[in-house]
Amino acid sequence: MRKNIRLFGFLAFTALILSACATTEKEKVLDMEQVRVEIQAMEDAYAAGEKAKDADAVAAYYSDDAISYSRNEQPLSGKAAIRANIANNIANDTTENYNVYKVVDLFAEGNIAVEIGSWTEFDSSGNEKDNGNYMSYFQKRDGKYICVRDMSTTTSPVKSGM
DSSP states (O other): OHHHHHHHHHHHHHHHHHHHHHSOOOOOOOOHHHHHHHHHHHHHHHHHHHHTTOHHHHHTTEEEEEEEEOTTSOOEESHHHHHHHHHHHHHHOOSOOEEEEEEEEEEEETTEEEEEEEEEEEOTTSOEEEEEEEEEEEEEETTEEEEEEEEEEESSOOOTTO
16 A cells, blocks of 8 residues: 555656646747837837948848848848948938838737838928838847848839839
């Protein structure tokens, strides 16, 4: 009888340990407002980098393996190519126009977030020059979101001769 009690105790203990090990950890529930704040801060930093004409500050938005799909251009693959394009655009920009980016919609789960946003271009007097929409796909790497894909459109009609 005593051996049966020990055996039962051992089996119960083993079953308890195995069930504890087999229990999957519940996925952490995302605080969507915090994700929105983090993504909007990235958009604000992107805009500040553009306004300061700082290609490195703008390119910090992107992962090394990012692909950017811009209006009327072939996709740019890799952070280096994206940064070179940003630097070229900055070098050729003689205006004091600036952009404002706004998170419109956000979807996130686990380490992935997809943002749908709007952008508005203003001249130095604050008059709207152009506007459009964009979509950015983020992955959380090393504890922070980084853009791995983005695409942008404009609401302006195509100008003839383009």
